[in-house]
Amino acid sequence: MTAIQARRHQTASAARNHIWDAGPLTKIVLAFALVISAFPIYYMFIMATRTNEEAMDVPPPLLPGGHLGENVARLFSTEDAYFLTGLINSAIVAVTVTVSVVFISTLAGFAFAKLRFKGSKILLGLILVTMMVPLQQMGIVPLYELMVTLGWTGQLKAVILPFLVNGFGVFMMTQYATQAVPDELVEAARVDGASTMRIYVNVILPALRPGMAVLALLVFMQTWNEFMWPLIVLNPDNPVVQTSIAALNQAHGTDYVMLFTGTAASVLPLFIVFVAFGRQIVGGLMEGAVKA
Amino acid sequence: MTLHVDTPAPPRPGPRRPVGHRGTERSRGFARFDLRATPYFLVSPYFLLFAIFGVFPLGYTFWVSLHEWELAGDKTLVGFDNYIELITDGAFWNAVVNTLGMFAMSTIPQLALALVLANALNKRIRGRLFFRLGVLLPLITSVVAVAVVFTQLYGRDYGMINWFLSLFDVDAINWQNQKWSAWVAISTMIDWRWTGYNAIILLAAMQTIPKDLYEAAAIDGATARRQFWQITIPMLRPTIIFTVFISTIGGLTLFTEPVMFDGNPTMAGGTTGQYQTVAMFIVKEAFRDFDFGYAAAAAWLLFVLILIGTLINYSFTRRIGGSK
Numbered sequence: 274m275t276a277i278q279a280r281r282h283q284t285a286s287a288a289r290n291h292i293w294d295a296g297p298l299t300k301i302v303l304a305f306a307l308v309i310s311a312f313p314i315y316y317m318f319i320m321a322t323r324t325n326e327e328a329m330d331v332p333p334p335l336l337p338g339g340h341l342g343e344n345v346a347r348l349f350s351t352e353d354a355y356f357l358t359g360l361i362n363s364a365i366v367a368v369t370v371t372v373s374v375v376f377i378s379t380l381a382g383f384a385f386a387k388l389r390f391k392g393s394k395i396l397l398g399l400i401l402v403t404m405m406v407p408l409q410q411m412g413i414v415p416l417y418e419l420m421v422t423l424g425w426t427g428q429l430k431a432v433i434l435p436f437l438v439n440g441f442g443v444f445m446m447t448q449y450a451t452q453a454v455p456d457e458l459v460e461a462a463r464v465d466g467a468s469t470m471r472i473y474v475n476v477i478l479p480a481l482r483p484g485m486a487v488l489a490l491l492v493f494m495q496t497w498n499e500f501m502w503p504l505i506v507l508n509p510d511n512p513v514v515q516t517s518i519a520a521l522n523q524a525h526g527t528d529y530v531m532l533f534t535g536t537a538a539s540v541l542p543l544f545i546v547f548v549a550f551g552r553q554i555v556g557g558l559m560e561g562a563v564k565a
Numbered sequence: 566m567t568l569h570v571d572t573p574a575p576p577r578p579g580p581r582r583p584v585g586h587r588g589t590e591r592s593r594g595f596a597r598f599d600l601r602a603t604p605y606f607l608v609s610p611y612f613l614l615f616a617i618f619g620v621f622p623l624g625y626t627f628w629v630s631l632h633e634w635e636l637a638g639d640k641t642l643v644g645f646d647n648y649i650e651l652i653t654d655g656a657f658w659n660a661v662v663n664t665l666g667m668f669a670m671s672t673i674p675q676l677a678l679a680l681v682l683a684n685a686l687n688k689r690i691r692g693r694l695f696f697r698l699g700v701l702l703p704l705i706t707s708v709v710a711v712a713v714v715f716t717q718l719y720g721r722d723y724g725m726i727n728w729f730l731s732l733f734d735v736d737a738i739n740w741q742n743q744k745w746s747a748w749v750a751i752s753t754m755i756d757w758r759w760t761g762y763n764a765i766i767l768l769a770a771m772q773t774i775p776k777d778l779y780e781a782a783a784i785d786g787a788t789a790r791r792q793f794w795q796i797t798i799p800m801l802r803p804t805i806i807f808t809v810f811i812s813t814i815g816g817l818t819l820f821t822e823p824v825m826f827d828g829n830p831t832m833a834g835g836t837t838g839q840y841q842t843v844a845m846f847i848v849k850e851a852f853r854d855f856d857f858g859y860a861a862a863a864a865w866l867l868f869v870l871i872l873i874g875t876l877i878n879y880s881f882t883r884r885i886g887g888s889k
């Protein structure tokens with residue numbers, strides 16, 4: 274190596290190290306972002322352990338108190354909120370919708386990614402276009418009338434059925450199947466005489482499993498958070514957790530600590546899932562983004 | 566998972582085929598059928614359900630919008646009367662202005678902050694995953710919860726934000742009371758929840774930019790700022806467009822935050838509709854005033870609004886990063 278080459282090499286690696294290391298400004302930005310992201314959530318859990326008198330202190334309390342138990346008891350015994358019913362209903366709705374969306378999306382994703390059929394490009398394009406349309410807000414009047422006609426208003430079916438399919442899910446599974454399943458694998462199975470459904474069960478499903486997990490988490494979260502449609506179509510005595518909180522807010526809006534206990538309880542299941550599968554969720558989001 | 570899968574029934578060959586082994590012929594026939602037809606079976610559940618719960622309501626909404634429509638009663642065809650009335654309805658335009666105002670007020674800072682944050686997350690630092698998870702925490706928090714917590718933080722008498730402002734001798738603000746303050750409060754709720762998500766999406770795109778580009782630029786003496794504007798931003802263009810699309814749809818259908826900010830789900834959006842959005846307007850017309858035809862017409866106008874908004878944003882974002 275000549276002296277010049279050596280020096281150039283040195284400069285390059287120095288530059289390489291230098292530009293990718295986090296400087297003090299980066300660290301400040303990240304620390305600030307973290308504090309801002311975490312604070313309202315932290316505050317919510319703190320308030321759930323306090324009394325209403327303490328909640329009105331100026332400045333407000335920032336450390337946990339000892340009243341969590343009584344707040345929880347009060348929350349679950351508040352009659353006009355039906356909080357426990359709401360939690361159970363939300364779990365039923367979210368699980369059903371998640372299973373359906375993931376299943377239907379893997380079927381369609383398999384077809385779009387790995388099978389050749391007439392019109393597949395147009396059909397996939399159609400799904401992408403409809404992802405851009407806010408169908409839910411657009412269709413509330415006919416959907417409501419449909420539910421009235423079927424006699425389903427106030428029932429969980431009414432908040433499950435409209436969400437059983439999801440264009441985003443099909444899109445994500447198509448992307449995932451395209452890169453996760455080599456064409457040769459499908460061809461080899463065909464040569465061995467496997468039918469399309471056998472290929473789906475034995476080749477596609479195992480390969481899609483990580484992608485399915487991420488999709489399941491996203492759909493679960495989205496369904497758990499659904500607010501507008503349940504507010505319209507369900508009755509107050511048979512709510513989902515989000516409308517139950519809205520009812521609490523309306524009837525006991527000044528009972529901050531109970532309200533906060535309710536919101537804390539409503540996000541806790543999602544947080545547990547997030548802590549357990551955080552790495553996969555971040556990975557899945559990032560993969561989906563690059564391919565979009 | 567115990568999911569039941571229906572295999573499409575193989576076509577039965579005729580009772581007596583003249584040629585060859587029956588078995589081979591039959592399986593060949595099945596294989597051909599399988600190749601041709603099964604893909605349609607696979608995509609049919611999606612399109613079937615989508616037709617019922619997506620396409621049908623969309624078309625039917627238009628039909629309803631041409632009527633004076635009562636749920637279990639009269640349905641009188643009135644042509645475009647609902648639309649004409651809507652166009653001259655001050656309350657509707659107020660909702661449109663609120664929606665667009667809060668959309669702009671939330672989206673612009675949100676995407677700018679997301680870019681800065683993504684750039685920071687892209688640096689080498691210990692505990693990367695921890696930071697990434699940290700900025701995604703708000704996304705996991707449900708919108709209703711976010712709205713409840715922020716509404717309390719913005720409370721006039723005991724809210725932390727007014728307390729903080731009082732340290733700088735600012736008088737207590739009644740955030741619900743005025744347009745600008747309500748818009749600010751609601752926009753911060755949106756931004757708090759979505760900035761981290763957008764940052765993660767942008768970060769993913771940043772990581773696909775070849776590092777050589779930056780290293781070459783650094784050797785040529787380009788500053789970090791210059792690299793950001795001349796390399797990062799242009800390379801991120803498709804992803805920025807994607808995030809703008811997502812924000813446009815989310816922003817123009819804004820509902821949960823302003824409803825919860827009000828406390829009473831009357832859909833009024835404040836005493837004089839300071840923060841009533843179009844989505845709230847639609848729900849109010851349909852399910853509080855039972856004027857379904859009017860609500861349906863408003864829903865179609867919202868759709869048109871989103872189309873226009875998306876197109877404007879698209880043509881605007883296309884120009885990012887000095888492309889021709």
